[in-house]
Amino acid sequence: MEIRVEAAPFDPGEILSAFTARQTHAGAVVSFTGLTRDLGGTLQKMEIEHYPGMTEKALTDIASEALTRWGLEDILILHRHGALHPQEPIMMVATAARHRKGAFEAADFLMDYLKSRAPFWKKEVTSDSAAWVNAKDDDETALTRWQ
Amino acid sequence: MEIRVEAAPFDPGEILSAFTARQTHAGAVVSFTGLTRDLGGTLQKMEIEHYPGMTEKALTDIASEALTRWGLEDILILHRHGALHPQEPIMMVATAARHRKGAFEAADFLMDYLKSRAPFWKKEVTSDSAAWVNAKDDDETALTRWQ
Amino acid sequence: MKRDVLYFAWVRERIGEGRETIESDAATAADLIEELRQRGPNYEAAFADITALRVAYDQELTELSAALGETQEVAFFPPMTGG
Amino acid sequence: MKRDVLYFAWVRERIGEGRETIESDAATAADLIEELRQRGPNYEAAFADITALRVAYDQELTELSAALGETQEVAFFPPMTGG
Numbered sequence: 001m002e003i004r005v006e007a008a009p010f011d012p013g014e015i016l017s018a019f020t021a022r023q024t025h026a027g028a029v030v031s032f033t034g035l036t037r038d039l040g041g042t043l044q045k046m047e048i049e050h051y052p053g054m055t056e057k058a059l060t061d062i063a064s065e066a067l068t069r070w071g072l073e074d075i076l077i078l079h080r081h082g083a084l085h086p087q088e089p090i091m092m093v094a095t096a097a098r099h100r101k102g103a104f105e106a107a108d109f110l111m112d113y114l115k116s117r118a119p120f121w122k123k124e125v126t127s128d129s130a131a132w133v134n135a136k137d138d139d140e141t142a143l144t145r146w147q
Numbered sequence: 148m149e150i151r152v153e154a155a156p157f158d159p160g161e162i163l164s165a166f167t168a169r170q171t172h173a174g175a176v177v178s179f180t181g182l183t184r185d186l187g188g189t190l191q192k193m194e195i196e197h198y199p200g201m202t203e204k205a206l207t208d209i210a211s212e213a214l215t216r217w218g219l220e221d222i223l224i225l226h227r228h229g230a231l232h233p234q235e236p237i238m239m240v241a242t243a244a245r246h247r248k249g250a251f252e253a254a255d256f257l258m259d260y261l262k263s264r265a266p267f268w269k270k271e272v273t274s275d276s277a278a279w280v281n282a283k284d285d286d287e288t289a290l291t292r293w294q
Numbered sequence: 295m296k297r298d299v300l301y302f303a304w305v306r307e308r309i310g311e312g313r314e315t316i317e318s319d320a321a322t323a324a325d326l327i328e329e330l331r332q333r334g335p336n337y338e339a340a341f342a343d344i345t346a347l348r349v350a351y352d353q354e355l356t357e358l359s360a361a362l363g364e365t366q367e368v369a370f371f372p373p374m375t376g377g
Numbered sequence: 378m379k380r381d382v383l384y385f386a387w388v389r390e391r392i393g394e395g396r397e398t399i400e401s402d403a404a405t406a407a408d409l410i411e412e413l414r415q416r417g418p419n420y421e422a423a424f425a426d427i428t429a430l431r432v433a434y435d436q437e438l439t440e441l442s443a444a445l446g447e448t449q450e451v452a453f454f455p456p457m458t459g460g
Contacts, residue, residue, distance in 0.1 A: 012176070013164025020159050020180055023234065027184040029159070030177065030254075032247065033167060034460055037174040049386055050459075051452060054436035079459065087170065091460060100179065100258055100377075107177075108251050111460055117438065119452075120459030121386035132387050135456030181377055196303055197376075198369060201353035226376065238377060247460075258377055264355065266369075267376030268303035279304050282373030 001067060001075050003059045005050065007082040012092050019076050019094045026073040026096035028103040032111055038086035042126040046084045051119035055079070062113045066095070069109075070102040077110065079120065112142040148214060148222050150206045152197065154229040159239050166223050166241045173220040173243035175250040179258055185233035189273040195228045195237070198266035202226070209260045213242070216256075217249040224257065226267065259289040295319070297362075299326070301340070302371035305347070308340035323349045323368060324358040340370075348373055378402070380445075382409070384423070385454035388430070391423035406432045406451060407441040423453075431456055 002019075012033040020029050036046045063075045074096040084090055093110045097103040122133040149166075159180040167176050183193045210222045221243040231237060240257045244250040269280040299316045306312045320326035327344060330337045341347070349358050351365040362368070382399050389395045403409035410427060413420045424430070432441050434448040445451070 011164055012167050013160035013162070015160070016163050016178065016180075017158055017160025020182070020236065023182065025184070027182055029180040029182065031163065031180075032251070033163075033176040033178075034247070035167070035170065035174055035176065037172070037245070049389075051383070051385055051433070051436070051454070054433055054452070057436050058438075089167065098184070100181070104179070104251070104255050104258075111247055111251075115460040116457055118459040119385065119433070119454065119457055121455065122458045123386070132455065133458045135458050140456075196306075198300070198302055198350070198353070198371070201350060201369070204353050205355075262377040263374055265376040266302065266350070266371065266374055268372065269375045270303070279372065280375045282375050287373075 001060075001063055002077070003056055003063060004076075004078040005052075005055050005059070006078070006080060008080070009084075009088060010078060010080070010092070012089050015076065015078060015092055016094060019074070019096070023073060023096045025098065026103075027098050028100040029094060029096045030100075030103040030107040031092060031094040032107050033092045034090045036084045036086050036088050036090055039124070043086050043124060044127060045125050046086075046090070047123040047125060047130075048081045048084065048090070049121045049123070050079075050081045054119050058118045059114070062110060062117065065113075066106040066109055070095075070097060070106040072097050072102060072106055075106070075110070077114070079114070079118070081120070109146055112139070112146065115139045116143065148207075148210050149224070150203055150210060151223075151225040152199075152202050152206070153225070153227060155227075156231075156235060157225060157227070157239070159236050162223065162225060162239055163241060166221070166243070170220060170243045172245065173250075174245050175247040176241060176243045177247075177250040177254040178239060178241040179254050180239045181237045183231045183233050183235050183237055186271070190233050190271060191274060192272050193231045193233075193237070194270040194272060194277075195231065196268045196270070197226075197228045201266050205265045206261070209257060209264065213253045213256055217242075217244060217253040219244050219249060219253055222253070222257070224261070226261070226265070228267070256293055259286070259293065262286045263290065297365065298367045299330075300367065300369040302369065304372055305340045305370050309336050320362060322359050322362060323351070323356075323370075326362070326368065327358070327370075346372060380448065381450045382413075383450065383452040385452065387455055388423045388453050392419050403445060405442050405445055406434070406439075406453075409445070409451065410441070410453075429455060 079091040
């Protein structure tokens with residue numbers, strides 16, 4: 001299990017290569033990469049604030065739950081903080097399992113929990129405004145799928 | 148949309164890097180990589196036969212359906228044929244969408260269809276036997292999810 | 295008419311070749327199988343259990359009972375195991 | 378007792394700082410909010426709508442009505458928007 005919270009940009013491909021190469025019993029690897037979307041070409045940057053200490057703890061808890069629930073071989077969560085440019089990768093999760101069903105479901109689960117249970121806050125900065133992104137009711141509702 | 152059927156080994160990370168880098172409007176990229184599993188340490192190689200011509204056609208049809216159904220930004224399918232070693236990547240799909248739900252569902256859909264609608268056949272070769280892998284009833288049943 | 299008939303995986307192995315050209319007036323793949331069975335024990339072995347077989351006409355999956363019509367290429371193979 | 382109180386995102390911006398140490402006998406985060414509101418209009422603005430707030434005690438998410446007990450670190454923030 002690998003949990004990384006960092007400011008530096010990352011290449012999802014490099015992360016996936018290393019993650020896949022270290023598997024010894026997995027038959028299926030799923031990755032999810034979130035990219036900063038440029039909403040109509042006005043976004044200058046996305047600023048991501050987080051709660052150091054709690055972030056790592058929350059991500060570790062979520063990953064541990066997925067690991068047990070789907071009997072996974074491995075999990076990786078990487079989330080950036082600080083200033084991001086449009087179309088840059090914000091975060092990534094990867095899951096490795098014996099079979100594809102577990103790998104898919106666990107990655108989907110990790111994303112749902114990460115969206116509304118990990119202490120990150122996004123602020124969108126354009127040339128003339130800066131606004132905190134509102135949480136979506138949908139994201140909260142998505143969690144009920146896993147209960 | 149990119150469809151590749153090839154004998155050469157590939158690095159899933161390299162494929163994901165290029166796929167992610169070429170997205171201009173996507174907020175979510177999902178990848179699935181299938182690895183050759185070594186069943187109890189006896190597998191020497193996996194031989195994959197396919198039906199040249201029909202393979203590309205079937206994969207293109209499946210990808211086109213997913214592209215329309217989920218309004219995706221992009222799709223990649225790469226599938227190897229020939230002889231593969233244990234833990235080598237066999238195949239990969241990647242989907243790019245505005246939101247995570249579409250990217251996840253489409254990748255899941257592609258895998259279900261690819262398993263039982265694309266003309267590939269696997270043969271497992273150990274030191275003392277060579278046996279064609281049987282199709283699983285589960286794989287056929289999985290398709291009903293999408294109808 | 296003349297058609298290319300293709301075999302894959304264990305169907306190919308049992309018959310002993312992957313492709314041949316066959317002159318036949320069979321109306322469907324099922325009829326064609328009946329004709330092929332007359333060709334010898336290798337064909338009989340390949341077509342012993344047709345419920346285990348899949349067929350494609352001109353590279354499109356179809357049913358054994360579908361009309362061949364102008365189909366140029368008929369392929370027989372076991373259920374697919376890709377992915 | 379003395380506790381570290383942390384603020385994030387727009388809660389932090391409205392209050393004007395991210396962390397302070399507060400001496401308080403509040404039994405719950407909701408009680409603590411009542412005390413904080415007395416500190417000025419910046420606190421009033423941050424805590425105007427507590428249904429929009431989330432709270433963590435010692436880095437675990439909890440409810441505003443949960444007993445603070447021996448909690449050393451209380452954090453207030455809006456609903457999270459990770460991923």
